Amino acid sequence: MKFGSGQSVRRLEDVRLVQGRGTYTDDIALPGMVHAVMLRSPLAHARILSIDAGEAAAQPGVLAVYTGADCDAAGLGDIPCTTSVRNADGSRVFVPARRPIATDRVRFVGDTVAMVVAETVEAARDAADLILVDYDELPAVTGTARAADPAAPVLYDAHGSNVVLDWELGDRAGTEAALERAAHVVALDLVNNRVVVASMEPRVAIGAFADGRYTLHTPSQGVHGLRDRLAGAVLKVPPETVRVLTPEVGGGFGMKSFVYPEQALVLFAAKALGRPVKWRGERADAFLTDTQGRDHVTRAELALDAEGRFLAVRVDTIANLGAYLSQFAPFIPTLAAGGMQVGVYDIPLIHQRVRGVLTNTTPIDAYRGAGRPEASYVIERLVDAAARETGIAPETLRERNFIAPDRFPYRTAYGSVMDSGEFARLLRTALARADQAGFAARQAGRAREGRLSGLGMAYYVERTAAGQEHARIRVLSDGTVRLHVGTQTNGQGHETALAQIVAERLGIDIERVQLAPGDSDALAEGNGTGGSRSLVMAGGAAGQAADAALEAGAALAARELQTERGALAYEAGVWTAPAGASIGLFDVAAIAARENPEAGGLGADAAFSAATNTFPNGAHVCEVVIDPETGVVEIARYTVVDDFGVVLNPLLVAGQVQGGVAQGLGQAMGEQAVYDPETGQLLTGSFMDYWLPRAGDLPDFDVTKQEVPCRTNPLGVKGCGEAGTVGACGAFVNAVLDALAPYGVRHVDMPVTPEKIWTLTGGRMP
Amino acid sequence: MPDFAYIRARTIAEAVEALSADPQARALSGGQTLIPSIKQRLAQPSALVDLGAIAALRGIAREEAHLRVGAGMRHAEVAADAGVRALAPGLAALAGLIGDPQVRNLGTLGGSIATNDPAADYPAACLALDAEIETSARRLPAEAFFTGFFETALAPGEIVTAVRFTCPRAGAYAKHRSPASGYALTGVFVALLEAGPRVAVTGAGPGVFRWAEAERRLAEGFTADALEGLVPPADDFLSDLHASAAYRAQLVAVMARRALAGAIAGSRG
């Protein structure tokens, strides 16, 4: 079937995935493969006095037990944190050494203490139980604000403080002056709660070593970055001696972007033992050791003039980074969304300070939105608080301060240039679709039944990642087109979206285009999925590669048809000469394959660069109904109007928004990773204690779009992958606060659990 | 999973024999509680004695003023059973509120009450409907069966075979789920029996209990406003990650009022 841009093509991958025919890393079994189990620290903070693995190593079926000393002896490097972030005073961020296996000290519950490799998982597990570790327990610190307190226990004696990052952006003096002379200042203390990522597929790593080369099978968000960091930082070998392969991935959300100790360890063990080694995380491993998200405490202030115009924003955040600095940890609370607390408003001044602290908790890193949801939450909460305090309707106050459409390209106070946006139009559309006009009547009706209603909104803006991306196309004589890209599908539907782009360029059926799984050998470079960049970047590269393949094909076709290249017409996969003779794309591919067998057909490589980010944006409107007796909140309606520029596949986009909103609402309504403040134990270590929203907990979302084409990329698209998450928390909490306004409540922190609401309502209607 | 022997019992006697012969053996019913705990190595039984093929543990029968439900009946079966829906609609509704569809399609009445999880739903129905617990060795009233936090009166080798619930004149269950697990953060079963009203509370305390003060009020009049303003003292209630004792007390009050309203609305007079 022919499907091009703008059509709701159903996901090509779904039949395979839904029928269980997908190949995930856990489905791979290499000949002679053995199994690794990690012994995890049961303590949040302790010195390791001794490890006795003698009995474990002697168990039947056990091949080896490795500890930190073995990693040291093998010369393995640290699990890397790649950061370009600098402290405000110009100094470097303190990056503690994270060994693949802890050597002298453990710093969070779940820290790896030893690895057992055995013929079966059960044998490895049994043996791990026999390892004797003598710990000297140390006091732990888990709380974000508490960690910055000089009296708190310190994780790294060499650094002497848990504050490892102190970063600033913007105009400190100017912002301070604006706050001082402002007619009105709104201030809020906000918590952005810590969440677990909870990908459906856990982390897995299968390592093999043969002929001087390492091979790693693992779910990832991009094989090349992983290869380079594993090779360069940990294994200390040239990158070409490492091959990373990623088949289907069951969700990453940022978390699968990074190098993890287990990936390095299975490669190390595979080489040492001469057998492929597999580690598959259990759900308990995921709770304890997958990077987690968010965890900020923030003091935020917004200055307004007497007419309600925004003058300046000041934001002071402490960001919990966990026990070690994960790969992008310093980047997420700082540069990833630096200054985006101005939102979509014409605010000339911002000053932002971020202190990053280490705690005895699981490392924190990028989680869907990575900094933008946090920034959006700050400004959208501030704006609503300002509306309530000044008595101006929240939509009016927003409209008064939106960057007007005629101001683009618009340079923000934090330095980025936004290309386009029609914020007032989108907000009005969303409020109309949400039937804001009918809200008062609904509210009155429910009040008669003893239920509260609230309507809240948020206008979010995203900034998607830019950079470079690579693609390779091979038009094969068997009638298919094989596409390699340097991003990596994690289940978002890249197979479909990218096939749409290529099929349209080549004028062929979409089913003929097949996206190859991730393989660092198949393409020289790639930058992975993350920051909502794949369609813009990989789509751009794939389109270019398709065009280049057509160029090459046209030259061959002209030769075959004995005509001028310029005289050929191309349509629906066929070149036609003026005299009527014609030749098909795949026949040309067959000729190309014969003449140049090396290349395997007609093909081209392309590299696509985009220096500028895209700025997807939109309005979320949430209507809640609250039972004041129990505090239970029900979302009665949820309306989203997005501007993703030109939309390639509305169905895929709606899916991304639905999932993103669900994740955002999860954080706002109940998700929270809770650590015991004394012992540092993760109290929410399973789904029996950690709530994730289920389909039944959420209503159908009304998701529509208004296309304001992006002016800075050829497809006119704006990334959509994280947007839902960016807008949802603010809209939900604003709706709850609207409902609770009659009680005089002006603040509640996420997660807004029923019990919290009950303490605010006292169990009664106002 | 660690290794274990697997024994498929055909009769109650066979099951009792296998369990008595090996103190490390455990009965296996729906597996919804036992299998996860084996996987997490919280339990390491030497043998599992599967009760699933024992015909005598199956079936639902009306016995005069009672409903006899076999210990092997799955939650979904109880929820859907026409007899239960007609004679004890609150019990059918309760079974339909347990966990999620997967849990309801495998979990059983016997496994649930033998576990006596303080947040389980069935124990509330057992107390409110003055149930009699039939085991392989005896019959005992529910109040004597549930002895404490995850504790029952079952002796080693003894299995639950059936539960005989009293059909109430009116009765309903109201549950506030723990959002994560689906278990009862608080569940209250209000019933009007021939012998008088009963109010059983689960989830709030360390074990299921009858709320005497509420029963006293209802004895004065089984009317919609009978429980107005009544909140139990929170002193003995659980306080944990999911709810404070005070919030649980509030939920007991609210769920009791709602169960009462449900009971009156569905009353058979």
Ligand SMILES: Cc1cc2nc3c(=O)[nH]c(=O)nc-3n(C[C@H](O)[C@H](O)[C@H](O)COP(=O)(O)OP(=O)(O)OC[C@H]3O[C@@H](n4cnc5c(N)ncnc54)[C@H](O)[C@@H]3O)c2cc1C
């Ligand atoms: C995700 C999830 C959500 C749940 N939500 C709820 C909920 O909302 N409400 C609720 O009440 N429960 C809930 N449960 C528990 C569920 O109801 C279980 O099915 C029940 O607790 C155990 O029943 P089972 O048949 O699965 O027993 P099994 O797991 O097979 O056995 C449990 C224990 O009982 C013993 N046992 C089993 N049968 C007998 C018998 N006949 N005589 C003596 N001992 C026996 C076993 O030896 C074992 O020790 C949930 C469980 C899960 C996994």
